[in-house]
Amino acid sequence: MTNTLIQRGARAAALLVLLGAAMGASSAFAQNKPNCGLGNGKKATGEPIAIGAVVGKTGPDDFSASAASAAAYFRCVNDNGGINGRPVNYIVADDQWNPETASQVAAKLVRDNKVVAMAGSSSFVECGANAKLYAQEDVMVIAGTGVPRECFFSKNYAPVNTGPRVSATLVGAYAATAYKAKKMVCVIPNIPSLGNWACEGAKGWGKAHGVEVETLAIDPGSADATSVMLQAASKKPEVILLNVPKGIMVPMLAAAEQQGLNKKIHFVSTTPGYNSDVPKAIGPAWNNAFDLHLEFLPVESAGPDNSNWKAVMNAYADKDAPRDSFAQGGYLAARIVTDTLLKLDPKKLDRASVSAALRKVSGFKSDMLCKPFYVGNGARHNGNSSGPIAQVSGNGFKQIAACETAQEPELDDIRADEKKLGL
Amino acid sequence: MLELLPFLISGLGVGSVYALSGVGLVVLYRASGVLNFAFGALGALGAYVAWTVLDAGLPMWAAWLASVATAMGLSLLYGWFIAPLLAERDSTIRSIGTLGLALVLMGFTEWYWGSSPRRLILPTDAIGIDLADVRLTGTRIISLVVALAMMAAIALLLARTRIGLKMRALANDRGLSAVLGVYVLRVDTVAWLLSGAFAGVSGLLLANIVRLQATLLTFLVIPAFAAAILGRLHSLPATVVAGLVIGVLEATAILLPGFAPFRTAVPFLLALLAIILFPNTQRLA
Numbered sequence: 001m002t003n004t005l006i007q008r009g010a011r012a013a014a015l016l017v018l019l020g021a022a023m024g025a026s027s028a029f030a031q032n033k034p035n036c037g038l039g040n041g042k043k044a045t046g047e048p049i050a051i052g053a054v055v056g057k058t059g060p061d062d063f064s065a066s067a068a069s070a071a072a073y074f075r076c077v078n079d080n081g082g083i084n085g086r087p088v089n090y091i092v093a094d095d096q097w098n099p100e101t102a103s104q105v106a107a108k109l110v111r112d113n114k115v116v117a118m119a120g121s122s123s124f125v126e127c128g129a130n131a132k133l134y135a136q137e138d139v140m141v142i143a144g145t146g147v148p149r150e151c152f153f154s155k156n157y158a159p160v161n162t163g164p165r166v167s168a169t170l171v172g173a174y175a176a177t178a179y180k181a182k183k184m185v186c187v188i189p190n191i192p193s194l195g196n197w198a199c200e201g202a203k204g205w206g207k208a209h210g211v212e213v214e215t216l217a218i219d220p221g222s223a224d225a226t227s228v229m230l231q232a233a234s235k236k237p238e239v240i241l242l243n244v245p246k247g248i249m250v251p252m253l254a255a256a257e258q259q260g261l262n263k264k265i266h267f268v269s270t271t272p273g274y275n276s277d278v279p280k281a282i283g284p285a286w287n288n289a290f291d292l293h294l295e296f297l298p299v300e301s302a303g304p305d306n307s308n309w310k311a312v313m314n315a316y317a318d319k320d321a322p323r324d325s326f327a328q329g330g331y332l333a334a335r336i337v338t339d340t341l342l343k344l345d346p347k348k349l350d351r352a353s354v355s356a357a358l359r360k361v362s363g364f365k366s367d368m369l370c371k372p373f374y375v376g377n378g379a380r381h382n383g384n385s386s387g388p389i390a391q392v393s394g395n396g397f398k399q400i401a402a403c404e405t406a407q408e409p410e411l412d413d414i415r416a417d418e419k420k421l422g423l
Numbered sequence: 424m425l426e427l428l429p430f431l432i433s434g435l436g437v438g439s440v441y442a443l444s445g446v447g448l449v450v451l452y453r454a455s456g457v458l459n460f461a462f463g464a465l466g467a468l469g470a471y472v473a474w475t476v477l478d479a480g481l482p483m484w485a486a487w488l489a490s491v492a493t494a495m496g497l498s499l500l501y502g503w504f505i506a507p508l509l510a511e512r513d514s515t516i517r518s519i520g521t522l523g524l525a526l527v528l529m530g531f532t533e534w535y536w537g538s539s540p541r542r543l544i545l546p547t548d549a550i551g552i553d554l555a556d557v558r559l560t561g562t563r564i565i566s567l568v569v570a571l572a573m574m575a576a577i578a579l580l581l582a583r584t585r586i587g588l589k590m591r592a593l594a595n596d597r598g599l600s601a602v603l604g605v606y607v608l609r610v611d612t613v614a615w616l617l618s619g620a621f622a623g624v625s626g627l628l629l630a631n632i633v634r635l636q637a638t639l640l641t642f643l644v645i646p647a648f649a650a651a652i653l654g655r656l657h658s659l660p661a662t663v664v665a666g667l668v669i670g671v672l673e674a675t676a677i678l679l680p681g682f683a684p685f686r687t688a689v690p691f692l693l694a695l696l697a698i699i700l701f702p703n704t705q706r707l708a
Contacts, residue, residue, distance in 0.1 A: 190684035251634035
């Protein structure tokens with residue numbers, strides 16, 4: 001009798017453990033289940049809606065992470081009712097970092113594939129090459145990442161990220177306050193449409209706040225990073241602001257460390273330094289000694305939209321697809337376009353109505369952004385001009401300052417547009 | 424002048440490795456008449472292998488050994504299996520053949536190790552001498568010493584040893600040397616091995632002083648070519664001096680307003696100048 005009771009008790013306990021485990025698993029599953037579009041779990045089967053993207057995949061660097069992330073989100077949307085029943089046909093083209101190829105692939109997307117909009121683009125050359133085409137054909141581009149000046153000075157191009165100029169302004173302003181700096185050197189590659197422009201924002205901010213910011217334009221192909229660091233240090237700055245790609249940044253920090261400059265000068269960087277490989281590559285000398293501006297909230301942040309982005313990536317993207325700030329931008333661009341399309345009548349959906357609706361985007365909220373994003377009807381767009389500051393910590397990063405919004409003369413027209421929109 | 428001094432000292436570090444690479448190119452050219460376009464790519468692959476060895480926690484000597492052995496092995500394989508197929512063609516075709524090797528090695532290195540930023544740190548970076556607001560690190564001092572020592576060793580090998588004599592004979596007339604009983608393949612093997620050793624040492628030093636990036640290291644063969652051309656593809660001391668001058672001029676060019684953002688052009692300009700000044704070298708090359 002006693003044995004039977006013990007057996008029954010053991011069975012009941014085992015059942016409870018199993019039940020608990022199952023409930024735990026289902027709760028974990030619920031947490032990790034992505035939420036996209038209509039979120040009804042029904043596969044979209046109607047007439048596809050073409051949306052395009054141009055990325056610089058093959059060339060000096062791989063700029064395709066934004067579109068890979070946007071593609072994952074659109075796949076998730078298609079599995080969850082699509083755009084009111086119509087699936088998204090997301091077409092991504094590689095411009096190979098060649099302006100001529102960029103024009104060809106964009107013309108094909110716009111004229112042959114009849115895209116209603118572009119989402120998640122990320123290219124170094126396409127803004128300059130295609131801005132006119134997008135304006136002529138009235139195609140709105142919600143880009144995942146914009147880098148050169150043209151990406152922020154086109155009527156139909158609205159990047160979700162801040163861009164290198166605003167990023168430099170914000171990290172420069174932070175460094176001036178945190179380190180009481182009165183003199184800074186902003187290092188920038190001598191690349192057309194990036195060159196001095198990307199350091200001028202920090203300079204403009206500095207002028208208004210009594211901080212001298214000097215620009216040092218460098219040859220990105222030069223093998224000699226030591227001379228660049230010595231040249232920057234010879235200006236006797238308290239802060240050196242690196243506005244360069246990570247491939248150039250790592251040897252510059254190595255040269256600075258070899259010259260012992262990390263012990264005399266503070267080093268800060270724009271967003272390109274925010275890459276999971278960077279802390280390990282630069283080594284322990286930069287632990288708690290290298291600050292960066294982030295265009296979005298940290299990729300590790302626990303906000304619901306950031307968690308949803310990661311869930312979408314886990315469920316719909318390749319295992320090896322980057323989970324970085326480029327990918328965050330692509331996801332946000334895809335979400336903005338999806339949310340806009342869902343408000344339109346699926347039967348009357350065409351390029352003109354989509355472009356008009358995208359221009360009306362205002363107050364788009366996400367915990368990945370410091371402030372609500374907007375597009376507006378302005379002559380140019382820089383809808384994200386905020387961001388927090390992070391610092392290298394061990395083999396990762398930690399956020400050290402909350403969101404700030406950039407203030408510099410070139411953003412005056414943007415602020416005027418925001419005022420008109422009541423933002 | 425005082426303003427120039429830090430850049431002059433900094434340029435000596437890179438310049439010494441350009442000099443070392445230039446000597447490696449001249450050695451092979453003098454023995455086999457081949458200008459090795461794959462020199463930089465061999466060094467790059469060696470440097471990535473060295474990084475992998477260091478990343479696995481192995482000591483510095485193992486990294487040096489791995490880098491040199493990799494570059495020597497690959498250079499030897501090319502010298503054994505591919506170079507003999509082109510042995511009867513003229514010097515230009517034999518040189519262009521190495522461009523194929525360079526592209527294959529560069530492609531493999533980029534594919535295998537990817538584009539993630541890496542840094543090759545050597546323990547000798549932590550020591551150094553402070554001179555005129557610049558630190559001459561232990562690795563840079565090693566570069567200078569190694570460049571001079573290897574140049575002296577090669578000069579002795581070519582001038583005083585039997586294999587050196589055979590290498591010089593082969594450079595003059597391969598056909599006639601073979602008829603006179605010189606084992607062409609054996610001498611070629613030594614030349615390719617030596618060139619590989621130079622590539623391995625230069626690659627590791629450049630990956631530390633400059634940066635660990637396959638494309639950049641592959642194309643750093645250009646300043647080495649400029650040094651070799653300034654040495655008229657023959658003189659080892661002139662090649663070493665030219666390498667040092669190129670490094671120093673490239674570093675000091677940063678002080679020239681307007682030219683600073685284009686200072687990578689320095690080796691090209693000097694090579695062009697050398698071709699104009701030494702037209703015989705143009706014919707040789």
